[in-house]
Amino acid sequence: MCADTTQSPAPDYRDTVFLPETDFPMRAGLPAREPEWLARWEKIGVYDRLRQKTGRTAFTLHDGPPYANGHLHIGHALNKILKDMVVRSQQMMGKDARYVPGWDCHGLPIEWKIEEQYRAKGLNKDDVNIVDFRQECRAFAAGWIDVQREEFKRLGVTGNWPKPYLTMDYHAEAVIADEFMKFLMNGSLYQGSKPVMWSPVEKTALAEAEVEYHDHTSHMVWVRFRPLAGLDNETVVIWTTTPWTIPQNRAVSFNPTISYGAYRIDEVAQNATATVGEVILLADKLAEAVMTSGKVSAFTRLRDVSADALAGVTLAHPYRGIEGGAGEWDFDVPLLPGDHVTDDAGTGFVHTAPSHGDDDYQMGLKFGLPMTYNVEADGSYRKDLPLFGGQHIILPDGKEGPANVSNIKALHGAGALFAKGKVKHSYPHSWRSKAPVIYRNTPQWFVAIDKVLDDGMGTYG
Known part of the structure; x- marks a missing residue:
């Protein structure tokens, strides 16, 4: 006589368990609600309203800027969230905690992106007018600043987002030129040469990093x-x-x-x-x-x-x-x-x-x-x-x-x-x-630090 191998259906116990139903949305509905909170904070000007109370001790966090050359990654998120925690905690401890975000708009990361576009079009960077090249880099950086700003805001980071500092602001560049001129006027600036790590493909010097x-x-x-x-x-x-x-x-x-x-x-x-x-x-x-x-x-x-x-x-x-x-x-x-x-x-x-x-x-x-x-x-x-x-x-x-x-x-x-x-x-x-x-x-500019100099504001100041 053969054994009966027919399997009985598994018992269903759902009707025996009390599972209360609530109106609470899954995960608190954060994907939909967080943008609403952010929009409200922006509408009422939370950052500016926090500045209205006078007499507080100032606290300023100097933010090392990211490059404006792509979407945010986990490193950006970790960096900004930790800084936001510092700023918020200082504000809650009674200080006037200001946070002005910024972006680095110069250098190879941005230039390399434009050169990639040139290569895709069969263009040689050296054949492009240098002013046109710089304008394209400026426009590229400006576009990614807008993208990254919205992504940082979506992370809930509080700051003066309408007025960030940008290294490509003409005023910032003018200040740098002014400081450079002081080195020239006080005699500490000189041209020399020194071997550096050089990329023949990119035709530029590279830092160790x-x-x-x-x-x-x-x-x-x-x-x-x-x-x-x-x-x-x-x-x-x-x-x-x-x-x-x-x-x-x-x-x-x-x-x-x-x-x-x-x-x-x-x-x-x-x-x-x-x-x-x-x-x-x-x-x-x-x-x-x-x-x-x-x-x-x-x-x-x-x-x-x-x-x-x-x-x-x-x-x-x-x-x-x-x-x-x-x-x-x-x-x-x-x-x-x-x-x-x-x-x-x-x-x-x-x-x-x-x-x-x-x-x-x-x-x-x-x-x-x-x-x-x-x-x-x-x-x-x-x-x-x-x-x-x-x-x-x-x-x-x-x-x-x-x-x-x-x-x-x-x-x-x-x-x-x-x-x-x-x-x-x-x-x-x-x-x-x-x-x-x-x-x-390569020929390079050096600033001497091994001799006594005046402030550069004498004959030419």
């Missing part, structure tokens, strides 16, 4: 610098992951506290660019690694090389006398002491290009090394630079240009290439274009 780091594969080269005076024809070898900076080299740095030695190459692999019999100078701690990279199978350490022996040595630039160089690199390259040099990686000698790195720049200031302006805003060499003129380091689409490979070939042709390779490492990229950035020397 605008840079993010990603894994990137770079070329690396070990380069010979032959001596012009001293060292008995023993070459100094440097290592760099930016071959494109070699044309801008103006010195080689060493650290007097590092132990150096002279090494003779005894045996190399068939495809090595190192030469049997040549003698190179290296930090002792790094010699083994350098020889491995140079495909050197046997070598001999000949002697110690002291800091005194290195001091005052003059080297030749790797491109000195190169065919087609037109004398561009026919100058002396000093060997200079620098505390920034370590024996953790490389060779113990550091290629120094004052226009393309902070340590290099500091060495340039200390020893009076010349600055170069070989790299243009778009990441290409200046047109008249021998051998490499017009070649890009970074292409407009963010990909690698031919500059690195061209320099590697030129180094090989000049007999200066000891070894080459590639390395994957963390490298700075623009947070907008996601393209690699470079260090580039």
Whole structure:
């Protein structure tokens, strides 16, 4: 006999449970009621009415402004709600708590949005009249200010929304220009140059906060610098992951506290660019690694090389006398002491290009090394630079240009290439274009803070 598998329907207990019904709307009807409250507060002028009582201690919250370049996100909400809690609590404690919201209307976030529109239309920003470009940025910012203002109000944030502060107000810009003029009149303003993180794609300098780091594969080269005076024809070898900076080299740095030695190459692999019999100078701690990279199978350490022996040595630039160089690199390259040099990686000698790195720049200031302006805003060499003129380091689409490979070939042709390779490492990229950035020397305005100045209101005040 088979078992009965028929299932009985589940019992319905709803009629046995007392479920009272109310007229209360779900979730208090807030989606519909909150806009009504906000409209009423705006109609009766709550913020202005709170200002009517005199004699209160003033409390002002200075609000760091958001960019006017898109809808609000959770970060905006968290920021403004916390500030609103502070302002409201101070008001309820009897103070005149004023809150004037504001917007940052300048800078790359807005310009980048306009450039995106240009690219969608097949336009090049550089072909657009600069005044027209700025007006489009201004209109773009104004539009998003209106959008964000309504979104902030919808969050219930209380403030002087009809009269916010805007960095693009002409009065605000005039105040900045006036302060700038004071620096000029009191003699503290001067023009100089300094290497900064530069985005060739966006053609602008980037702050540290605008840079993010990603894994990137770079070329690396070990380069010979032959001596012009001293060292008995023993070459100094440097290592760099930016071959494109070699044309801008103006010195080689060493650290007097590092132990150096002279090494003779005894045996190399068939495809090595190192030469049997040549003698190179290296930090002792790094010699083994350098020889491995140079495909050197046997070598001999000949002697110690002291800091005194290195001091005052003059080297030749790797491109000195190169065919087609037109004398561009026919100058002396000093060997200079620098505390920034370590024996953790490389060779113990550091290629120094004052226009393309902070340590290099500091060495340039200390020893009076010349600055170069070989790299243009778009990441290409200046047109008249021998051998490499017009070649890009970074292409407009963010990909690698031919500059690195061209320099590697030129180094090989000049007999200066000891070894080459590639390395994957963390490298700075623009947070907008996601393209690699470079260090580039640019003219900039500086305000001196290391001398006594008047208030600028004397002769010209």
